[in-house]
Amino acid sequence: MDWTKNSLSILDIKDVNDYVRVLVEFKGDENEFKKMGWNLSKVSRYKYLGTIDIDDKVEKILSKYIIMNGSGSESGFYWTVVLTDYFELKRMLKEFVDSKINIKILKIVKLKSQDILTARQEQILKIALEAGYFDYPKKVKINELAEKLNISISNLSEILRRAEKNVITAFFRERGL
Known part of the structure; x- marks a missing residue:
């Protein structure tokens, strides 16, 4: 996929037994996502929304947590994950290590309890x-x-x-x- 002209955002991930269902937002050329076999609905001129079913260890692990967003680029995927505490972070990291998946944490931010929304x-x-x-x-x-x-x-x-x-x-x- 040509990442200079297209973007992919992962909005949500749900575990569905032996695969995961991923809610994606694609911005760019419709032909690009059709090459991948995805069936997305058009929501504006170059914006598409839909679900794709995949079998991947990373998404399987992430489906257990609240995903604020995920995005794809030439250099890989970036995820913003909301966790309740450091124990949940430790549990998630252990799952990645046990699955032999290398990840890099770019930033950890502690949320304030006075946030307006969950x-x-x-x-x-x-x-x-x-x-x-x-x-x-x-x-x-x-x-x-x-x-x-x-x-x-x-x-x-x-x-x-x-x-x-x-x-x-x-x-x-x-x-x-």
């Missing part, structure tokens, strides 16, 4: 925003988004409502209202 709310809100759920008119409906995320419509609706409430509450709190 990691899952932030992840879902970002995916919904990028997919065009909040556009007028909507580029993707809630049932389509739920299907892409492999979660129920009611679960997605609840996550979005709670996230929206948290953001709106924080907005007004900052202004003293």
Whole structure:
């Protein structure tokens, strides 16, 4: 794939028994991802969203954790993973070592407990925003988004409502209202 003209973002990973289902956002030439055999839905001019099923050790390990994003480039893949504590980090690193997978940690940041959104709310809100759920008119409906995320419509609706409430509450709190 020509990484100078195309980009791939991994938005979510789910373990489905003997393979993993990866929610991806592809930006670039449609013919490039079609060469890979991927069937993605167009959400804007050069932006596509969909799931791909793969059998890979890295994604299998990462599917156990909250992935904020992943991106592919000529030099490899980069992941932003949210972990609850250092014990979870240690457990994840042990899985990579036991699987003989070499990884490099670029940065560790301790999150503040006063964050407005949970990691899952932030992840879902970002995916919904990028997919065009909040556009007028909507580029993707809630049932389509739920299907892409492999979660129920009611679960997605609840996550979005709670996230929206948290953001709106924080907005007004900052202004003293």
